[in-house]
Amino acid sequence: MTAPRFPAPQASPLDLGGRTALVTGAAGGIGRACALRLAAAGAKVRAVDRDAAGLEALAGQGRDLAGTVEPHVLDLTDLDAAELAAAGTDVLVNNAGLQLVRPIEEFPPDVFHTVLTVMLEAPFRLIRGALPHMYGQGWGRIVNVSSVHGLRASAYKSAYVAAKHGLEGLSKTTALEGAPHGVTSNCVNPAYVRTPLVEKQLADQARAHGIPEERVLSEVLLQDSAVKRLIEPEEVAEAVAYLCGPQASFVTGTSLVLDGGWTAH
Template structure:
């Protein structure tokens, strides 16, 4: 008989990351900023990665425990080096362009996949040796409902998020014997600057006012007719770092307002 985990383990203390180092990409704003604040509040030393120096400095000035780390994730060697020694890795950084495939600039497609798929691979690669050595690690990949579904005019973003889902599952299988979990969090549209820009892009693509984009395009397939807040996503990320979530790996946690229930 395989021994059971004591019941007390299921009622472990709330998230305590004291003594842990967490790396969060895209930390200067939106979901990344909310994740950095949440993990710092749990006691982690947060390595906040972004190319936006001013945004990182503003974040660091708001709370203790945040170390600004200015980095463009297209520098893949630097990205891998930045992840060394991380106990928690949150791959969050993302970019978006809304265009039909026949009009989508190939250079932008390449950049999107570099930042949102190849950089997470390099960051995971850089973080795993330390995680394996200590027998504990948490990888949380901020995917999207578009990691599970597709939408027109978002070929690069959808391709990158679908790839991230596969990368996350592979990391889960390889990391399991070493005490490392890897999961995706899959929000629908979040109230972030990236989505605000997307609203403008969608308005131009569909030829409709921006207010109609929210109701008729973004929230069309959502049962809950509102945008999700960055702090709600950060709470899901934090949950995946708790002792209660230690058996949760290789999965995708949907925060999509019922979108994928259709």
């Protein structure tokens, strides 16, 4: 990526001491930033990913924080295991995702199925596993890392857009059911974030749009954003932290948009 890195935001006060948080896709990118942010606030973080080496590196980085980071190697296509992993959690961050950029007529059906499984069905199962404990104690925070593509579509991303739109509906339904039990459910909706998932898109985007790879950032990824830069993972993690804090107790069933003005068009 040639775009300049934006300074990490200053962390706002948040105390999650005594709370257990589960973050999916925690080995890198947004998930890693969220795991470290919640651990810094004192939470015991179950860091879920299928990347064992990435989780071990994350756990090492989290050793000096107020809370703890516990690696939990898990492939979210194992839906029963995902639901079990969420039992007893106070904070659930559904972040894991994958991407493939192809026209619909060339999109592999098996990949479409996998994307929907990991990014929509697994969050449903994780929420299902987490709610009994949250309801029992009268408190819980569910944050679904959606995307600007949960609110807008882009060509060549049929599976990703479908999954994120579905996640928005799941999050709102969870908010309605959870409200009488002290449980909030919200989405955060970033535009393009400086993550490996975005970096891996460059070649596919170049091929799909018929342009050189070096032009993808300015002509495709940032074309609709009024703020011409990528979002840093730490900025998304700070939005997640806000939704877990007491100041956001009345915020539920909504989407916190971090899109640099994309949806203002």
